[in-house]
Amino acid sequence: MKIVVGQGSCGIASGAKKAEAKFKKYIEENNLNAEVTISGCIGSCYLEPIVDVIDENGALIRYVHLTSDKVERVVREHLIGGKPVEEYLIPESGRYFLEKQTRIALKNCGIINPENIEDYVSAGGYQALKKALFEMDGDQICREIEKSGLRGRGGGGFPTGKKWVQVKSQKEPVKYIVCNGDEGDPGAFMDRSVMEGDPHKMLEGMIIAGIATGAQVGYIYVRAEYPLAVHRLQVAIAQAEKAGYLGEDILNSGFNFSIRINLGAGAFVCGEGSALTASIEGNRGMPRVKPPRTVEQGLFGKPTVLNNVETFAHVSYIILNGAEGYRKIGIEKSPGTKAFALTGNVNNTGLIEVPMGTPLRTVIFDIGGGVRNGKSFKAVQIGGPSGGCLTEKHLDMSLDFDSLTKAGAMIGSGGLVVMDEDTCMVSIAKFFMNFTEHESCGKCVPCREGTHVMNEILDDIVNGRGSIDQIDLLLDLADTITNTALCGLGKTAASPVVSTIREFKDEYEAHVIDKYCPTGSCQGLKRIVIDADKCKGCSKCQTVCPVNAITGERKKPYLINLATCIKCKRCIDSCPFKAIVEN
CATH class of the missing domain: 3.40.30.10 (Glutaredoxin)
Structure with missing residues (x-):
């Protein structure tokens, strides 16, 4: 047992x-x-x-x-x-949560012991490596990955095979394979789960990429905030070297490949390719102007394949089952599966993997079990700070790269944050803008200054200081930042703001015109009022008010001047009749 x-x-x-x-x-x-x-x-x-x-x-x-x-x-x-x-x-809902999924990257997660290489081998591990070493050459591997239609699972969905072919074609003899495990999106933990639950699958994909392109050294860039993932990667690398799957003369094939781990310091911008490679080199993680691209001059100025954890975790399946076998899953322009971190106001939170093209409704209401506490679905933020907001009208949309781009959103790394009827969309936009402002590396003016100004405007709006013209100003700033920022962080920084204004402009208008938050979430727009039916005119509230915002006569209902009130709540605490409330 x-x-x-x-x-x-x-x-x-x-x-x-x-x-x-x-x-x-x-x-x-x-x-x-x-x-x-x-x-x-x-x-x-x-x-x-x-x-x-x-x-x-x-x-x-x-x-x-x-x-x-x-x-x-x-x-x-x-x-x-x-x-x-x-x-x-x-429970039945838990079984259903798993049964509705199709797993490639996550197939072994939760099944095998990630610290025991024998478990991985028993599950078919390293068979793809053997096939790549002894039955295929670099051209065949690249061609198979290209034919599979695998697109990068870390952001914009660039064709993986095309990237590998570009690196292989470089005449420079020294090349590198880099795995991006710097997963910084709020609410995203897909890569972390693969590194913690099935690290050998990612390593196998990296080694095959080395065979395909002629690279002999790989780097894994993983955030230091993932200590368990780092530990299990270290164990996996040591075990793979001992078993002959990694290191010198792999499986007596004459091919050498080594893998090193680099720890990131938690900078979100280091998820961008050139910033990531700069960090590995020991420099400050800041993007650079392109071209040259990473495939031409990446790590240490050499041609570099840069893919994320989930992308590498698909490689062994493609090599073993062929491009056609892979293309049977998903849809034509987005084959395969995608992992999503399902969080927020949804009953079944966790990590899922579904075929590309799965409707959003299936993910939230079938697998996710619907919105918590019987609340109504309002929106879902997809792709983290780089993504956008989808609403009820998008529930039957296909979750794939191209459909989401047309809707003004993106898959990104795969975060899905579900929001219910009580969520203030202006506050959500401010949360992501605040995150992006603090994560900006500061190299380019549009991102450094633009995100700061947008965050200040949103702060005005959620605290009752906003004006109607600031909504248009936000859109103008968003357009400028998107078109002039240096890297992907800046170019997508305004997406949550633009999408929430597009879908929920009435909420923004309520904040700036009526000075009212429809969901009652914004503390700066809370109103403190006196219920005339309960007020006995005792004047205790007037006595304690530090700004003289309360007026009236004794034994008659008092009034609060909302323009003067500073919401200190002393009046609420002093009222013996519970006549003063915040709403």
Whole structure:
């Protein structure tokens, strides 16, 4: 019998390590023939800690929310008594969450032990590497990746095969493979889950890219805020070297390839290719003017393949199943699958992977289980700070690169933040603009100054200081920044603002004209009022008001001058009749 305790970052944060320790303790005390092992996150983050009990015949029983205090009962009733504990089992919605997905990049996540190379090999790992080494040459590999239609999963969706061909064609003998694991979008954790749950799949893709292009050195740029991912990558690299899949003379083929890890310091701008390579070189992570492109002069001025974690995780599937096998999944111009981090006001939060072209409605209402607490769906922010806002009219839209671009949004790295009827879209725009302003590297004026000015305007609007002309000013600034900024961060910085104005202009107008937030979310627009029916005219509120905003006569209802009120709430605290409220 095998006990598999899910230990991605989400599982560990929910108490999975304590649950693992309890299983080991009770199994030893009861002298049971059971092995306790770990896996990465299977994606159902909202159900963690998740524990699988697998019997000698391979039958699997999955427990959810299995904190350490529940382990003793599972051991007693299931492992010893043979009867699963029904109330701890995964609910139907949890099974449906996984069954509606199609997994390539995440196929092994939550299934294998990411710190055991034998688990990966048993799941078919490194077979694609063997095929690439002994049955194909660089041209054939590049051609297969190009025919597959694989597009980069980290942002704009550039054709991966085209990038590899460009690097292979460079006459420079020294080339590099760089994996971008600097996942900085708020609410995004696709790459982290692959690195934590199935690191060898990414390594295998990088090695194949090296064979294809003639590169012999690879770099993984991963943020230091991902310590578990870094640890498991280190373990995986050491194991792959020991097993002969990495290093000198791989599998006696004569091909050499080494991989090094570089830690990023949390700068969002280092997700941009030239800023990332500058950081690896030991310089400040700042974008440069292009051309030359990274495929011509990238890391250390040499031709460089730069793809993200998820992109490399698709490579082995394509090599083993062929381009045609890959193209059977997804749609014509966007083949394959895409992983999304589903977060926000949705019932089933976590990591999912679906075929390209899957409707947004399927993701949110079928897999995600709909909006929390019976609220109405309002919008979804896709692609993080670089993306845009989609609304109810977009629910049946195909989730693919081209459809989203036409709608004024983008897939980006794959963050999906669901918002309900109580969400203020102006505040959402300000949140992302504030993030972008602080993450700007400051190299170019449009991004450095433009994002700051836009953030100040949004601050005015959410605090009741805005004016109607500022809405048009935001759009003008957005157009200028988009067309003149140096890199992708600046060029897409205004997308959340533009899309929310386009879809929810009435909310902006309510903020600047009526000085009112329709959702009641903006604290700066809260109104403190006196209910005349409850007010007894005791004058206590007037006495404590520091700005003399309250007027009236004793034993008659008092009034608050909203223009003078500073919302200190002293009046609310002083009223013995609960007649003063904030709305």
